[in-house]
Amino acid sequence: MAMTGVLRPGHAQIRVLDLEEGVRHYRDVMGLVETGRDAQGRVYLKCWDERDHNSVILRQAESAGLDFFGFKVLDKETLDKLDADLQAYGLKTERIPAGEMLETGERVRFLLPSGHFIELYSEKTTVGNGCGLVNPAPWSQESERGIGPVRLDHALLYGPNVAEVQKIFTDVLGFFLVERVLNPEGNANLAIWLSCSHKVHDIAFAEYPEPGKLHHCSFLMETWEEVLRAGDIMSMNKVPVDIGPTRHGVTRGCTIYAWDPSGNRFETFMGGYQPYPDYKEPLTWTFDNFGQGLDYPQRKLHETFMTVVS
Numbered sequence: 001m002a003m004t005g006v007l008r009p010g011h012a013q014i015r016v017l018d019l020e021e022g023v024r025h026y027r028d029v030m031g032l033v034e035t036g037r038d039a040q041g042r043v044y045l046k047c048w049d050e051r052d053h054n055s056v057i058l059r060q061a062e063s064a065g066l067d068f069f070g071f072k073v074l075d076k077e078t079l080d081k082l083d084a085d086l087q088a089y090g091l092k093t094e095r096i097p098a099g100e101m102l103e104t105g106e107r108v109r110f111l112l113p114s115g116h117f118i119e120l121y122s123e124k125t126t127v128g129n130g131c132g133l134v135n136p137a138p139w140s141q142e143s144e145r146g147i148g149p150v151r152l153d154h155a156l157l158y159g160p161n162v163a164e165v166q167k168i169f170t171d172v173l174g175f176f177l178v179e180r181v182l183n184p185e186g187n188a189n190l191a192i193w194l195s196c197s198h199k200v201h202d203i204a205f206a207e208y209p210e211p212g213k214l215h216h217c218s219f220l221m222e223t224w225e226e227v228l229r230a231g232d233i234m235s236m237n238k239v240p241v242d243i244g245p246t247r248h249g250v251t252r253g254c255t256i257y258a259w260d261p262s263g264n265r266f267e268t269f270m271g272g273y274q275p276y277p278d279y280k281e282p283l284t285w286t287f288d289n290f291g292q293g294l295d296y297p298q299r300k301l302h303e304t305f306m307t308v309v310s
Contacts, residue, residue, distance in 0.1 A: 003074070003197065004074055004078070005073060005074060005078060005082070005173070005174045005196065006071045006072075006073050006082070006120070006173050006174060006175070006196040007071070007072045007073060007074060007196070007197070008071065008072055008196070008197055008202060009055075009069070009070070009071055009072075009152055009153065009154060009155070009202055009203065010052070010055065010070045010071055010072035010121065010124065010152075011054055011055050011056065011057060011069075011070040011101075011104075011119075011152070012055070012056055012057070012066060012068075012069050012070070012152060012155060012217050013042070013057040013058075013059055013066070013067040013068050014056065014057070014058055014059070014064075014065075014066060014067070014214075014217065014260075014264055015059055015060075015061035015063060015064050015065050015066070015067060015262070015264075015310075016058050016059070016060060016061070016064060016260070016261070016262040016264070017060070017061070017062070017063075017064060017261070017262040017263075018060065018261065018262070019041065019043065019058060019059075019060040021261045021262075022043075022058045022060075022260065022261060022262060023043050023045075023058060025239075025260050025261050026045055026056060026058065026260070027045060027146075028145070028146055029146050029147065029233065029234075029237045029239060030146050030147050030149065030219065030266075031048070031142070031144075031145040031146025031147045031148040031149070032045040032046060032047055032048075032056060032146075032149075033045060033046050033047070033048060033142050035053050035054055035102075035103075035127065036053070036054070036102045036103070038101075038102050040059070041059070041060060042057050042058065042059050042101075042102075043057070043058045044056075044057055044101075044102050044103075045057075045058070046127070047149050047150055047151045047152060047219065047220075048129060048130065048139075048140055048142040048148060048149075048150070049129045049139075049140075049150045049151055050129065050150075050151050050152070051126050051127065051128055051129055052072075052124040052125070052126060052127070053102065053103035053104070053124055053125045053126070053127050054101075054102065054103065054104070054124070055151070055152040056152060056217075057101065063310075064214075064262040064263045064264050064310040065212070065213070065214050065264070065310045066116070066155070066157070066212075066214035066217075066264075066310075067117065068109065068116075068117035068118065068119050069116065069117075069118055069119070069155050069157070069203070070107065070118070070119035070120070070121060071118070071119070071120055071121075071173075071196070071202075072120075072121060072122065072124065073120050073121070073122050074122065075122050076122050076123070078122065079106070079108060079120055079121065079122045082108065082120055082172070082173065083095075083108045083120075085172050086108070086110055086168075086172055089168065089171070089172050091110045091111070091168070092110065092111070093108050093109065093110045094108070094109045094110070095107075095108060096108075096109055096119075098123070103124060103125035103127075104121060104123070104124050104125075105121055105122060105123025105124065106121065106122075106123070107119045107120065107121040108120045108121070112159070112161075112165050112168065113159075113160070113161035113164045113165055113168075114157060114158075114159030114160060114161055114162065114165050114205060114211060114212070115159045115160070115210075115211020115212030115213075116157050116159060116211075116212050117212075129142075130142055146233060147219070147221075147229075147230040147233050147234075147268060148226075149219035149220055149221055149268065150219075150220045150221065150222055151219070151220050152217065152218075152219060152220075153199075153218045153219060153220040153269055154199075154201050154202050154203055154204065154217075154218045154269075155203055155204070155214070155215075155216065155217045155218065156203075156204040156205070156206065156215040156216050156218070157203070157204070157205050157206075157213065157214060157215060158205070158206050158207075158208035158210070158213040158214070158215050158309050159205070159207075159208055159210070159211045159212055159213055160207065160208065160209060160210075160211055162189055162190070162191070162192060162205050162206065162207045163188060163189065165192075165205050166189065166192050166194070166205070169194050169203070170194070173196070174196060175194040175195060175196045175202070175203075176194065176195055176196075176275075176277050176279075177192055177193070177194060177282045178193045178194065178195050178200055178201055178251075178275050178279070178282055178283070179192075179193040179200075179201070179250050179251060179282055179283040179284070179285070180192050180193070180282050180283075180284055180285070181206075181250070181284075181285045181286075181287065181290050181293060182284065182285065182286050182287055183207070183287060184287045184288075186286065186287070188207075189207075190206060190207050190287065190290075191204065191205065191206040191207070192204060192205050192206075193250065193251060195275060198274045198275070198276065199272070199274070200251040200252070200253065200272035200273055200274070200275060201251060201272075208309070210309075213309035213310065214264060214265070214309060214310050215265060215305075215309050216257060216264075216265040216266055216267045217264070217266050217267070218266070218267040218268075218269045219266065219267065219268055219269065220269055220270065221268050221269065221270040222270065223270060224254050224270060224271070226268075226270065227244075227245055227254050227255070227256060227268050227269075227270050228245055230256055230268040231244070231245050231256050231268075234256070234258050239258050239259070239260075240258060240259045241256060241257070241258045242257035242258055242259060242265060242302070242304050242305070242308070243255070243256070243257040243294075243295065243302050243304070243305065244256035244257055246295050246296070246297055246298065247271075247295075247296045247297060248293065248294060248295070248296060249285070249289075249292045249293040249294070249296040250283075250285060250293040250294065251271075251272045251273075252271055252272050252273055253269050253270065253271045253272040254269070254270050254271045255267055255268065255269050256268045257305075262310070263310050264310045265308070265309075265310065
């Protein structure tokens, strides 16, 4: 299908308690490529198969969590239009000048009713994936270090007002609802999975009383065997694992959830089906079956999944 408007997840700025410890985790254990450091002290990284300069930015802070999550849009005209559309909807936007983040163009930032800052941008310096553009190799040597995910795939964010967040993403930003979990009463969505592309989700939200919470950032693996290998590497490096290896009912993806040294959950993820925008009816999970939606083999609603956030 034609890719217009919002294209895909582009970056996440993650707060860590110890910067160098965080860098060691994301660079040496996860296998991301360090691409720069700025005057603010932030460290920039990318997954090996990402062509843009950065997708993960680490900032040292007194509390862990997510500063913002960014999406790349088609072009400058799209960025300007979405900025105007967000303002017309009633959201306040902020223009952040090009260069405030390394190798990144002007960004439009706004605050969701869930307490999360979302950014849109259209320009980021292309650095390539090490495979070349003519007669390219299928993988680069960078892919062999650590877990070696292909890309930053999505995020799950916890906060209040999920119904209003859904309206913003579907009515203003052009996403569509792929799956949902109903609340115990069955009269509202407890969690939603949204896509702007052919992927099973590009971002997800779950209802939670505290605003602005990060559940996890997810990194794409190419095969189930690579997810299992990621689990081996986690164990070798004493990375605390939360859930998995297992398969989701929701999205059909295969997964391991674990925590970085600061307590930010991350996911190594593969699979999932490919929905299209003409799929008018989202897949629905009732709350009494949410355990199967989370952990399909065990049919278990893990307590940490509902309560541990950063």
